[in-house]
Amino acid sequence: DAGITQSPRYKITETGRQVTLMCHQTWSHSYMFWYRQDLGHGLRLIYYSAAADITDKGEVPDGYVVSRSKTENFPLTLESATRSQTSVYFCASSDTGVNSPLHFGNGTRLTVT
Amino acid sequence: QKEVEQNSGPLSVPEGAIASLNCTYSDRGSQSFFWYRQYSGKSPELIMSIYSNGDKEDGRFTAQLNKASQYVSLLIRDSQPSDSATYLCAVSLAAGNKLTFGGGTRVLVKP
Numbered sequence: 001d002a003g004i005t006q007s008p009r010y011k012i013t014e015t016g017r018q019v020t021l022m023c024h025q026t027w028s029h030s031y032m033f034w035y036r037q038d039l040g041h042g043l044r045l046i047y048y049s050a051a052a053d054i055t056d057k058g059e060v061p062d063g064y065v066v067s068r069s070k071t072e073n074f075p076l077t078l079e080s081a082t083r084s085q086t087s088v089y090f091c092a093s094s095d096t097g098v099n100s101p102l103h104f105g106n107g108t109r110l111t112v113t
Numbered sequence: 114q115k116e117v118e119q120n121s122g123p124l125s126v127p128e129g130a131i132a133s134l135n136c137t138y139s140d141r142g143s144q145s146f147f148w149y150r151q152y153s154g155k156s157p158e159l160i161m162s163i164y165s166n167g168d169k170e171d172g173r174f175t176a177q178l179n180k181a182s183q184y185v186s187l188l189i190r191d192s193q194p195s196d197s198a199t200y201l202c203a204v205s206l207a208a209g210n211k212l213t214f215g216g217g218t219r220v221l222v223k224p
Contacts, residue, residue, distance in 0.1 A: 031210065033212075035214075040216075041216075042201070042214050042215065042216040042217060043157070043201065043214040044214075045211055045212070045213075048210055048211070050210060056209075056210070058211065059211075090156055090157070097210045098145065098205040098206075098210050098211060098212040099144060099145040099164075099205055100145075101147060101159045101162055102147075102157075102159070102203075102212060103159075104156040104157050104158070105156060106155075106156050107155075107156050
């Protein structure tokens with residue numbers, strides 16, 4: 001089925017460890033986005049990508065790394081996890097950028113202990 | 114001032130009534146406006162998009178945009194208990210490919 005898939009759904013990791021959250025979409029959308037959602041802050045943009053090999057920072061990029069070698073994949077890596085990165089992470093895609101609707105994955109709930 | 118502001122609620126409405134949600138934004142150059150619904154523990158799902166001034170209706174939902182006053186609203190007619198959720202307003206900023214979300218309004222529809 002076409003769609004956007006995130007994995008894992010739940011992840012517990014320790015402070016200082018590297019963790020990668022995966023995002024895969026089958027629509028061939030050009031744009032992909034990573035958001036985090038926290039109580040009191042709503043959805044905040046971490047990074048986005050307009051096409052393969054093109055990425056740019058969002059509102060809260062510090063501590064995160066992204067890559068996009070293929071159009072369909074947009075992994076998000078926390079190089080050295082901190083407790084403040086405990087959050088729900090959503091990946092999204094859209095056809096023509098932010099002027100077209102975003103389609104969200106089911107989210108990854110990450111806990112950093 | 115936040116770029117996109119919403120009343121956090123909860124907005125409590127009786128079943129069958131109209132729920133009215135408001136959203137204001139700060140960037141006068143914003144072009145695209147969206148309403149998403151998010152159930153607890155789920156991901157946001159698109160309800161409406163609106164790009165020009167005026168009203169846009171889709172079933173029980175009506176989005177209203179007033180660029181001069183920098184607000185966008187969502188009306189939910191004949192509210193149902195299944196409409197109980199958090200509604201997120203999202204606005205695309207004039208510069209860059211960035212969609213900014215408001216904090217969301219929690220709606221509770223009581224039978």
